[in-house]
Amino acid sequence: MLQETCYHCGLKCDTAIQIKEKYFCCDGCKMVYSLLDENGLCQYYDLSAMPGLKVKGHFVSDKFNYLDNLAIQEQLIQFKLGDQAHVVFYLPQIHCVSCVWLLEHLSKINPGIIHSQTHFEKKEIKIIFNPSLISLKELVQLLAFVGYEPVIHLGGNDWLKKKKVNKKQLYKIGIAGFCFSNIMMLSFPEYLSNDALELGSLRHFFIYVNLLLSLPVLLYSASGFFISAYTGLRQNWLNIDAPIALAIAVTFSRSAYEILTQTGVGYLDSMSGIVFFMLVGRWFQDKSYDSFAFDRDYNSFFPLGVTVLEQGKEVNKPLSALVKSEIVLIKSDEMIPADALLLTEGAFIDYSFVTGENAPTALMQGQLVYAGGIQKGRSIQLEVVKPVGQSYITELWNSPLLKTEKNVEKSFVHPWSQYFTIVLLMIAAVTGIYWSVYDTHKILPAVTAVLIVACPCSLLLTVTFTYGNVLRWLGKRKLYCKNASVIEAIHKIDTIVFDKTGTLTNHEDTQLEYIGLPLSNSEMIAVKSITRESLHPLSQMVTQFLMLQVSDSTSFQKIENFIGKGTKATSGNFEIIIGSLAFLKANGISHKEEYDGSVVCLAINGVFKGVFKINHTYRKDIDLMIARLKKQGYQLHLLSGDHPTERTNLFKILGQDIPMLFEQSPADKLQYIERLQREGHRVMMVGDGLNDAGALKKSNVGIAVTDQTHLFTPASDAILEGNQINVLSDLIDYAKKAKLIIVLIFSLSIIYNVIGMYFATSARLSPMVAAILMPISSISIVALSALLSFLFSSTIRSKN
Amino acid sequence: MGVIVILIIVSVLVAGGFLMAFLWSVKTGQMDDDYTPSVRILFDENFENEKSGEQKIKVSNKVV
Numbered sequence: 001m002l003q004e005t006c007y008h009c010g011l012k013c014d015t016a017i018q019i020k021e022k023y024f025c026c027d028g029c030k031m032v033y034s035l036l037d038e039n040g041l042c043q044y045y046d047l048s049a050m051p052g053l054k055v056k057g058h059f060v061s062d063k064f065n066y067l068d069n070l071a072i073q074e075q076l077i078q079f080k081l082g083d084q085a086h087v088v089f090y091l092p093q094i095h096c097v098s099c100v101w102l103l104e105h106l107s108k109i110n111p112g113i114i115h116s117q118t119h120f121e122k123k124e125i126k127i128i129f130n131p132s133l134i135s136l137k138e139l140v141q142l143l144a145f146v147g148y149e150p151v152i153h154l155g156g157n158d159w160l161k162k163k164k165v166n167k168k169q170l171y172k173i174g175i176a177g178f179c180f181s182n183i184m185m186l187s188f189p190e191y192l193s194n195d196a197l198e199l200g201s202l203r204h205f206f207i208y209v210n211l212l213l214s215l216p217v218l219l220y221s222a223s224g225f226f227i228s229a230y231t232g233l234r235q236n237w238l239n240i241d242a243p244i245a246l247a248i249a250v251t252f253s254r255s256a257y258e259i260l261t262q263t264g265v266g267y268l269d270s271m272s273g274i275v276f277f278m279l280v281g282r283w284f285q286d287k288s289y290d291s292f293a294f295d296r297d298y299n300s301f302f303p304l305g306v307t308v309l310e311q312g313k314e315v316n317k318p319l320s321a322l323v324k325s326e327i328v329l330i331k332s333d334e335m336i337p338a339d340a341l342l343l344t345e346g347a348f349i350d351y352s353f354v355t356g357e358n359a360p361t362a363l364m365q366g367q368l369v370y371a372g373g374i375q376k377g378r379s380i381q382l383e384v385v386k387p388v389g390q391s392y393i394t395e396l397w398n399s400p401l402l403k404t405e406k407n408v409e410k411s412f413v414h415p416w417s418q419y420f421t422i423v424l425l426m427i428a429a430v431t432g433i434y435w436s437v438y439d440t441h442k443i444l445p446a447v448t449a450v451l452i453v454a455c456p457c458s459l460l461l462t463v464t465f466t467y468g469n470v471l472r473w474l475g476k477r478k479l480y481c482k483n484a485s486v487i488e489a490i491h492k493i494d495t496i497v498f499d500k501t502g503t504l505t506n507h508e509d510t511q512l513e514y515i516g517l518p519l520s521n522s523e524m525i526a527v528k529s530i531t532r533e534s535l536h537p538l539s540q541m542v543t544q545f546l547m548l549q550v551s552d553s554t555s556f557q558k559i560e561n562f563i564g565k566g567t568k569a570t571s572g573n574f575e576i577i578i579g580s581l582a583f584l585k586a587n588g589i590s591h592k593e594e595y596d597g598s599v600v601c602l603a604i605n606g607v608f609k610g611v612f613k614i615n616h617t618y619r620k621d622i623d624l625m626i627a628r629l630k631k632q633g634y635q636l637h638l639l640s641g642d643h644p645t646e647r648t649n650l651f652k653i654l655g656q657d658i659p660m661l662f663e664q665s666p667a668d669k670l671q672y673i674e675r676l677q678r679e680g681h682r683v684m685m686v687g688d689g690l691n692d693a694g695a696l697k698k699s700n701v702g703i704a705v706t707d708q709t710h711l712f713t714p715a716s717d718a719i720l721e722g723n724q725i726n727v728l729s730d731l732i733d734y735a736k737k738a739k740l741i742i743v744l745i746f747s748l749s750i751i752y753n754v755i756g757m758y759f760a761t762s763a764r765l766s767p768m769v770a771a772i773l774m775p776i777s778s779i780s781i782v783a784l785s786a787l788l789s790f791l792f793s794s795t796i797r798s799k800n
Numbered sequence: 801m802g803v804i805v806i807l808i809i810v811s812v813l814v815a816g817g818f819l820m821a822f823l824w825s826v827k828t829g830q831m832d833d834d835y836t837p838s839v840r841i842l843f844d845e846n847f848e849n850e851k852s853g854e855q856k857i858k859v860s861n862k863v864v
Contacts, residue, residue, distance in 0.1 A: 043843075100839050120836040170826045178819040182812055205805060209812070 010050030051098035053147030066305025247455030281464030453756035458749035469789035499687035516610010670694035
């Protein structure tokens with residue numbers, strides 16, 4: 001065996017495919033290399049080492065035939081005029097500098113491509129091409145050929161358009177920043193002058209310019225706080241924006257009054273500064289993961305087009321135009337778009353995504369096939385019985401159970417800010433009463449100063465920056481939260497419910513095990529040469545399994561395939577019967593034992609030899625993670641859509657004390673979560689498939705686990721990469737520390753407030769004190785938040 | 801001292817120019833992507849610098 005790695009994709013090379021001194025693992029990689037080499041695009045390999053993506057499976061060029069359909073093209077092409085068409089694709093494979101480089105040089109490969117531009121974070125590519133030189137289908141084929149197959153779904157590219165940068169927020173920050181810095185500059189002489197500088201009339205000029213500059217801050221940049229406070233008050237609810245809006249309003253009115261009556265200079269610098277910092281904080285917190293779609297409906301799971309048989313001819317049409325009793329053609333690894341009757345003799349449908357069953361289901365002619373399943377093996381024909389919108393899976397999606405909104409709990413920040421506001425108003429009242437006794441002239445200055453100094457903006461800053469930092473650190477460990485409220489929801493979790501298939505097990509990586517009488521080498525060779533002839537997925541797994549044991553092959557004399565049952569064959573002096581237990585029994589081979597789940601039974605020369613059994617591979621270190629979660633006091637549950645064949649294994653991994661339920665339908669899972677919630681638990685659901693969609697939505701925190709690029713994730717609050725599930729306990733732990741960080745920093749800001757209060761209540765708050773206190777508190781809060789989030793993240797950083 | 805008034809006005813105008821530039825850049829979508837341009841600028845567009853000489857000829861034939 002060669003010890004070389006593939007020059008293109010970096011995988012180990014088993015066979016010697018090479019060009020000059022460069023080795024390739026397969027012909028696919030070699031072909032991509034040749035194409036790039038021919039077009040002088042080999043810089044692709046210089047920018048990062050082995051950047052290529054292995055094109056999985058066979059490259060089926062007719063897979064994209066549906067793109068020739070004009071109605072589908074119209075859905076995808078954003079803009080078309082003469083010989084220019086614009087199209088945007090989502091390419092989840094984009095991962096490195098080389099990807100960007102290659103995708104932006106596509107025009108070198110095909111002159112029909114006029115311009116291509118990638119967006120790395122959104123993982124999108126915008127292509128301008130000439131439809132008369134290269135068709136949309138050819139364009140997609142080219143992308144798929146070089147390893148970047150676009151994700152095209154029934155919903156079209158609608159969801160791409162939803163993700164837009166919040167430009168308004170940037171405008172507000174820009175304007176607030178501009179006004180703040182200029183006001184600061186113009187206020188500077190005021191800080192220094194103790195009448196030492198003879199400013200004279202210039203002083204008035206400065207403060208009037210300040211007043212002018214503060215207007216856009218008040219009217220435009222801070223408008224969000226006023227609107228939010230107003231809507232809160234109308235619902236009789238004092239949210240955090242209410243005291244902030246009050247402070248801004250009081251500060252501005254007092255400053256305007258002082259300036260217009262020429263009695264002072266006001267606190268406009270502090271006001272605009274605080275607005276600027278708060279806006280930056282909100283922006284920092286809300287900056288989310290562009291390339292993820294957390295809210296998907298069933299539309300994004302189905303393909304955009306289907307192949308329909310019309311009078312014996314294959315016709316491509318958009319899925320939305322599919323009607324009852326049409327005949328669709330489904331090729332290997334394609335998804336079944338609608339509930340339909342099977343017309344072909346037999347089929348193997350992988351329902352793992354819909355039901356959570358691990359092994360593909362064998363179906364006979366005339367049986368009902370449900371939408372969402374994936375055909376394994378050869379092409380099949382189906383007769384549609386229900387249109388796409390009414391299939392079992394979409395009904396599930398549209399069921400009223402799923403429409404129930406999650407009760408989003410109000411953030412703990414709001415009650416805090418309420419207490420804060422009450423205490424603040426009390427201090428203001430006491431100050432007012434005190435000065436009404438001693439010096440009535442100081443009532444107004446002192447009371448307004450209290451309101452100016454003690455605005456809960458430090459609380460808001462602490463919260464927004466801390467959540468922003470925590471979200472980023474979690475993202476580094478591949479847990480992508482939808483927004484900051486997810487972190488708060490994690491704080492309260494006491495129960496965690498796991499799904500099995502795809503969550504605890506790795507669906508991509510199933511392993512075969514042989515149980516029974518030992519097989520001789522020649523027997524294995526004979527069996528291998530027979531299973532190789534069948535397209536049945538289990539049969540192919542057996543072939544691969546035996547391939548690892550023996551490398552020779554032999555011929556067979558006679559072979560009979562019974563679709564959906566098994567194979568009878570003669571090879572050399574072995575008479576081999578392989579297939580389901582029922583098939584073996586029908587052929588007169590008796591065997592007492594019964595097997596659960598999917599097995600392939602083998603008999604040679606009339607003697608039962610043994611079974612090939614599919615084994616689940618559990619993700620690494622699941623047991624350790626479970627043990628840690630238990631130690632932290634969480635209640636754990638397991639809900640699986642699969643058969644209880646794995647119970648004993650699961651006992652070993654999860655322990656005996658965890659409630660385990662099997663053969664759970666999506667509705668069962670949802671109701672289970674609901675029941676837990678009624679019992680007063682706050683539930684986190686960790687799942688992956690569509691069968692978990694309801695539970696994910698109903699739970700307080702729904703985490704979708706995914707292996708491949710984020711193609712298939714049901715609507716969820718957070719997305720976790722499959723290989724990171726072993727650190728889930730640490731990630732939860734870290735998310736919980738966010739609250740501690742906020743409490744720590746907030747107590748620091750209380751100190752600032754006390755200092756400010758001392759000046760305010762004694763009616764000695766000069767603009768200079770305010771101007772020093774404001775930036776110091778804001779900047780120290782931001783810095784401390786970043787520092788503490790970094791320090792606490794050491795547990796999740798160290799585990800690489 | 802009167803000159804300070806002019807200077808202030810000029811300085812605010814200059815700063816306002818930068819503000820306008822910022823607002824324009826947001827509006828035209830220059831803030832939409834804050835990562836890819838940093839990668840793109842490092843690409844070497846010079847195809848003549850390819851390692852092997854034979855490729856050079858092919859490139860010049862292909863590139864329109």
